[in-house]
Amino acid sequence: MTDTEITPAAPAQGAAPGLRLTLTDAVLGRLGAPVLHGLDLDVAAGEILTVVGPSGCGKSTLLRTLAGLLPLLDGRLSQDGEPVEGPAADRALIFQEDALLPWRTLRANVELPLAIRGVARAQRRARADDWVARVGLTAHATRLPHQVSGGQRQRAQLARALAGRPRAVLMDEPFGALDAQTRAGMQQLLVTVLTGTRATVVFVTHDVDEALFLGDRVALLGTGRVLDVPRPRVRAAHAEPATAALRREVLASLDGRTEGRPGVRRTA
Amino acid sequence: MNAPATTAGTAPRTGPRPAPWTRHVRRTAAVLAALALWQLLAQFRVHLWLRFSQFPTVTETAREFARRLGTGAYWQDVSESLTRIVGGFALAAVLGVAVGTALARSALAFDLLGPLLEVLRPIPAIALVPVAILLFPSNEQGIVFITFAAAFFPVTVSTRHAVRALTPVWEEAVRTMGAGRWRVLWSVVLPGALPGILGGLSVGVGVSWICVISAEMISGEYGVGYRTWQDYTVLDYPGVFVGMATIGLLGRLTSTGVELLGRRLTRWLPRTADGPGPPAGARVRWRRARAVPGGSS
Numbered sequence: 001m002t003d004t005e006i007t008p009a010a011p012a013q014g015a016a017p018g019l020r021l022t023l024t025d026a027v028l029g030r031l032g033a034p035v036l037h038g039l040d041l042d043v044a045a046g047e048i049l050t051v052v053g054p055s056g057c058g059k060s061t062l063l064r065t066l067a068g069l070l071p072l073l074d075g076r077l078s079q080d081g082e083p084v085e086g087p088a089a090d091r092a093l094i095f096q097e098d099a100l101l102p103w104r105t106l107r108a109n110v111e112l113p114l115a116i117r118g119v120a121r122a123q124r125r126a127r128a129d130d131w132v133a134r135v136g137l138t139a140h141a142t143r144l145p146h147q148v149s150g151g152q153r154q155r156a157q158l159a160r161a162l163a164g165r166p167r168a169v170l171m172d173e174p175f176g177a178l179d180a181q182t183r184a185g186m187q188q189l190l191v192t193v194l195t196g197t198r199a200t201v202v203f204v205t206h207d208v209d210e211a212l213f214l215g216d217r218v219a220l221l222g223t224g225r226v227l228d229v230p231r232p233r234v235r236a237a238h239a240e241p242a243t244a245a246l247r248r249e250v251l252a253s254l255d256g257r258t259e260g261r262p263g264v265r266r267t268a
Numbered sequence: 269m270n271a272p273a274t275t276a277g278t279a280p281r282t283g284p285r286p287a288p289w290t291r292h293v294r295r296t297a298a299v300l301a302a303l304a305l306w307q308l309l310a311q312f313r314v315h316l317w318l319r320f321s322q323f324p325t326v327t328e329t330a331r332e333f334a335r336r337l338g339t340g341a342y343w344q345d346v347s348e349s350l351t352r353i354v355g356g357f358a359l360a361a362v363l364g365v366a367v368g369t370a371l372a373r374s375a376l377a378f379d380l381l382g383p384l385l386e387v388l389r390p391i392p393a394i395a396l397v398p399v400a401i402l403l404f405p406s407n408e409q410g411i412v413f414i415t416f417a418a419a420f421f422p423v424t425v426s427t428r429h430a431v432r433a434l435t436p437v438w439e440e441a442v443r444t445m446g447a448g449r450w451r452v453l454w455s456v457v458l459p460g461a462l463p464g465i466l467g468g469l470s471v472g473v474g475v476s477w478i479c480v481i482s483a484e485m486i487s488g489e490y491g492v493g494y495r496t497w498q499d500y501t502v503l504d505y506p507g508v509f510v511g512m513a514t515i516g517l518l519g520r521l522t523s524t525g526v527e528l529l530g531r532r533l534t535r536w537l538p539r540t541a542d543g544p545g546p547p548a549g550a551r552v553r554w555r556r557a558r559a560v561p562g563g564s565s
Contacts (some may be wrong), residue, residue, distance in 0.1 A: 164445055
């Protein structure tokens with residue numbers, strides 16, 4: 001962790017409040033291939049909701065729908081009560097795969113959402129540099145994505161998403177491809193940088209410990225259950241009696257989920 | 269970085285690689301050997317089924333070349349041909365990228381233009397000479413049109429494929445930052461497709477050059493192709509060979525120009541420290557060699 005000198009986040013003054021995202025009786029997926037049926041999900045403003053579920057259960061579909069990239073097949077999606085139509089800058093999406101533009105330096109990638117919004121060059125540069133520093137990438141700001149490690153790329157993605165000051169951050173297994181140690185560092189970093197914002201976070205993962213560590217609540221996709229996670233955050237969830245019980249419950253409910261359960265259609 | 273690393277890095281692919289100067293010597297020697305063979309065949313008027321009796325020798329050709337370099341007519345021909353190819357090729361690059369992008373991203377554009385272009389594509393540009401003569405008030409515009417037609421299809425097709433092969437998350441990422449259609453086009457589609465587009469430009473400039481020379485031979489009033497054909501009709505064989513050498517050199521110049529521009533624009537592409545395959549100079553030659561037959565087929 002030599003290059004993880006993380007600047008402490010500024011307190012959440014003046015940051016825009018998080019979005020409340022609501023899915024009502026939603027059918028998600030691509031036309032002709034629905035993945036999730038009858039889904040109800042209410043994400044409170046400013047909370048961190050982690051979503052767990054086995055692979056292929058529609059986690060990525062859920063996030064792409066929340067981002068506005070995939071239209072609903074049925075049902076409603078609203079933010080703060082208003083219907084969502086298409087992607088917008090107030091809902092940032094962070095991908096598991098490498099979504100940095102490979103011809104832009106890390107800093108230029110972080111500047112991108114600001115450039116799209118028309119922020120003046122000097123101001124854009126200053127804000128990008130600030131975010132690059134917060135995720136500990138100042139020494140690599142002028143490098144191209146392929147010149148840095150996978151963990152550094154994900155940090156740049158995080159900085160890029162947050163630089164646009166979104167009111168909701170949707171994260172699709174962002175640390176899924178990282179090794180265990182880098183992943184633990186990234187989780188800590190995420191918690192640190194998020195305290196500087198009031199953004200709502202929906203974080204999809206297949207790692208139950210990650211879900212319990214990061215989430216205020218954990219949604220078990222396909223079962224329709226949402227569990228509250230006790231606070232403060234602890235790293236070794238299984239060592240705390242309260243979280244250990246919760247962890248057992250999450251694992252049991254994921255294991256015990258049978259094929260034809262309402263809310264999920266399994267894809268091959 | 270240093271010499272041993274280079275050898276070690278590429279050894280599995282090509283075997284031990286000789287020092288750079290050895291390779292330069294080898295290349296120069298190959299060219300000199302070819303010139304020497306030509307000189308001998310022409311000087312001794314060899315006639316072994318293939319007839320070299322009418323061939324000018326290397327020295328005669330070189331003398332004629334040197335003489336023509338001193339005339340204004342030679343430079344006028346060169347500048348005419350270059351103007352035509354730059355005009356036609358630039359037009360093809362701009363329209364080819366625009367049309368290729370539209371075909372890849374708009375169902376409407378594909379339905380309207382796709383079938384039409386597929387029918388026009390197999391027609392060799394040089395077969396459009398009669399059309400060009402009918403269509404344009406002057407030969408000059410007709411030649412530029414043919415040069416354009418030659419490069420347009422390789423650029424369009426490669427652009428279309430490059431745009432369709434783009435990584436979808438790039439576009440998704442930019443759209444979730446609030447980017448509109450034009451912003452996506454400008455910030456993601458064009459830069460992302462550029463390496464593929466450059467392949468089409470490389471092929472296109474080769475075919476363009478073939479077609480500008482052919483069109484000049486048929487209907488030009490000036491230009492290297494026109495001059496070469498004129499020299500042939502008056503049996504000035506050294507002049508014909510000077511023309512051919514000029515065509516070769518200018519073709520090399522234009523395709524190297526495109527190649528260098530391309531490498532400058534795609535410096536972001538991941539490359540191994542020493543780069544795979546042959547050294548930089550050799551790579552240019554190799555790409556051009558591939559470009560010309562690919563385009564004329």
